[in-house]
Amino acid sequence: DTEVTQTPKHLVMGMTNKKSLKCEQHMGHRAMYWYKQKAKKPPELMFVYSYEKLSINESVPSRFSPECPNSSLLNLHLHALQPEDSALYLCASSARTELNYGYTFGSGTRLTVV
């Protein structure tokens, strides 16, 4: 299995709702990431988990709350979002070996905040 799976693919939520994005990988990668991508812009890093511990938080507002329950799963909990938070949210995972560095993205969750 060489995929990163994200659910749901699409999400519409109101500004008072609480929702969660989910990400799963079974490649044995021990680093997992959340990126945010606005239209016609490159992905921007939000969070990095390394061995299930938060290692990088790019000064993301507290209305975004990441969670890494185990080495295969990554969640992003959403609460009290703003319309400007509407974007494509991408999960990725990576692993370093002697010969290569794999860095794989999921297909993303298209989030619309109304």
Next chain:
Amino acid sequence: EDQVTQSPEALRLQEGESSSLNCSYTVSGLRGLFWYRQDPGKGPEFLFTLYSAGEEKEKERLKATLTKKESFLHITAPKPEDSATYLCAVQAPGETSGSRLTFGEGTQLTVNP
């Protein structure tokens, strides 16, 4: 601070018309340079990783090359299905696991039949 600049921003080609995309980078010790293809509304699809100057990799109609300052993605005899945004990214040094990628703005490629 790592910087990645891609050119051109947009490129229109006729089917079969070969061309190259450029990625210039400034990084304090390159660990890896990545090329991705991204279709609208989808996640980036991995194409290549290059690690050292002089390295080349090929996949179907695509060939990626790397120098100390830039990388090129050569597209030979493109087809309409090659239309996508091509992203270049560099990997920061120093972290043994959990390493951020710094992306360029991308080149939007359109191949007309």
